[in-house]
Each structure stands twice: as structure tokens, then as C-alpha cells.
Amino acid sequence: MTFLDQLRTAERQNGSLLCVGLDPEPAKFPAHLKGDASKIYDFCAAIVDATADLVISFKPQIAYFAAHRAEDQLEKLMEHMRRTAPQVPIILDAKRGDIGSTAEQYAKEAFERYGADAVTLSPFMGFDSVQPYLKYHGKGAFLLCRTSNPGGDDLQPQRLLDVPGQPRLYEHIASLAQGPWNLNGQLGLVVGATYPAEIERVRALAPTLPLLIPGVGAQGGDAVATVKAGWKSANGETTAPIVVNSSRAILYAASGADFASAARQEALRTREILQAATR
Numbered sequence: 001m002t003f004l005d006q007l008r009t010a011e012r013q014n015g016s017l018l019c020v021g022l023d024p025e026p027a028k029f030p031a032h033l034k035g036d037a038s039k040i041y042d043f044c045a046a047i048v049d050a051t052a053d054l055v056i057s058f059k060p061q062i063a064y065f066a067a068h069r070a071e072d073q074l075e076k077l078m079e080h081m082r083r084t085a086p087q088v089p090i091i092l093d094a095k096r097g098d099i100g101s102t103a104e105q106y107a108k109e110a111f112e113r114y115g116a117d118a119v120t121l122s123p124f125m126g127f128d129s130v131q132p133y134l135k136y137h138g139k140g141a142f143l144l145c146r147t148s149n150p151g152g153d154d155l156q157p158q159r160l161l162d163v164p165g166q167p168r169l170y171e172h173i174a175s176l177a178q179g180p181w182n183l184n185g186q187l188g189l190v191v192g193a194t195y196p197a198e199i200e201r202v203r204a205l206a207p208t209l210p211l212l213i214p215g216v217g218a219q220g221g222d223a224v225a226t227v228k229a230g231w232k233s234a235n236g237e238t239t240a241p242i243v244v245n246s247s248r249a250i251l252y253a254a255s256g257a258d259f260a261s262a263a264r265q266e267a268l269r270t271r272e273i274l275q276a277a278t279r
């Protein structure tokens, strides 16, 4: 099954566009785990168990594990997700980008070491930095396109004067990903929920690509505007999935022993807002 098929299946089975982001920060853990980096796996596994029937995807962010020398806990978490929630595809948020020979190692890390179904990449170094990931048939790769952070304004909306039509940088990335770079239908794009007008533009330029959309929840992105801009359907079926990520708002919905059930309540609430916007 391809990554795109996995997303479609999870969306249908769980009735969800919501991706729970796994960004474990021991300093924010509930009181009984607080500050203890050896509990990263326990914390994340509890969140996974509480939300696995509510999501289209899980998105562990690798920096939160590596910063605490907790890559072994990430490996264990990946195994746990594959075993207990095999219907939910896993996007490893690593934002890699390097020359081809190094990219081969990053691809091996994401797909062989961690067993991710998809990875996030920076397209800044060009197609030869993306190609090694595409050799893993069936796996997905999301290219940063119009990111959710304010600093995205520094480069992404600038016009490329030497490219025909003088598109903005993010528009050019969307066109490359929809067209010549998408050799085997593995590419998707990252577009921030904080920029719904740009989501709409990217969807127009890349009508068949899955969009990973972070920025709802803690960053204040508009969940309803996001769905209206990015989610399209034909005969009641999604034409190209959107994967709307929320991390901190769900992970840290409560700071007590009830953190996992509070996370489930927040995931249920967010899932319903997203689903309602499709009707």
C-alpha cells in the first residue's frame, strides 16, 4: 500500500483529518513524569493509545527525542505505533535536506531505522537532495513549501524573477512537487494553517498532493479556514488528503495524571471542528 493509500484508509477508518504531533518536552510533562527524559516513551505511548482511533496520522518530531539522547525511545515508540495502530501512518518530522550521498543516509535513518511511512524535507538544496528518499517506493516525502512560522515570510513569498511567470518561491516549490519532481507519486507539501490563503493557492497548484498542515492549536491557525482552503472532495471522497497537525495543544491539554484522557478530549474536539468544516 502506498503512503497516499495509507492516508486515505486512515482518514476513512478514523473519520479524521487530525494528526497528533509527538513533541515530547519533559519540562512540560505531568507532575508524576515532569523533567524525566527517561519517561519520553511512556508519555508518548500513553498519548498514542489515547488517540489512535481519532487520527489520520501521527507525527513524531525527531528533535524532541535527539535533544534528550532518546533516539532509542523513538525507535521503541515507532514499534509501538506500528504494532498497536497499524492503520495509522507515521510521518517522521525531520526536515532533512543535504547532498545526495548524505541524503541517502538520512533516508535510511527515516525508513529503515525508524520505519517511518513518510518524512519531512527541506527542498532548498534541490531535486538531487530529495531523490534518495524517492527510491523507497511507497514511502512519502513532504517538502516544506509555505511554513507556519512568521519567518517563513523572509523567503517563501519572494518572487523568482528568472522563472517563467515569476512565481513566488512557495508557488514554484508546489509546481515542482506536483510536476517534474514527483516521479512516483510520493511527494506532498507542508503548508501552515496560519496562512489559509496560501493553502488555497498551493491546493490550486498541487491538486493531487497530500498537504501536511501544522499550525492549529498552539500557533493559533484557523482550523476551519484551513479545511475550506485545502480539503476538496468528489462524490463525498477526498481527492487529495490533508493532514492537519496539532502537537502542544493536545499533548499538554492537562498537567495531571489525567493527561492522556485530556489529550483524547482535545483530539476529539479538534477532530470534530475539522470534520464539521468538510460538511
Ligand SMILES: O=c1ccn([C@@H]2O[C@H](COP(=O)(O)O)[C@@H](O)[C@H]2O)c(=O)[nH]1
Pocket (backbone or CB within 6 Å): 021, 023, 061, 093, 146, 147, 148, 149, 190, 191, 192, 214, 215, 216, 217, 218, 219, 245, 246, 247, 248, 249
Ligand atoms: O511549517 C511548519 C512545519 C513544521 N512544524 C512542526 O509542527 C509542529 C507544530 O507544533 P504545535 O505545538 O502544534 O505548534 C512542530 O513539531 C513543528 O516543528 C510547524 O510548526 N510548522
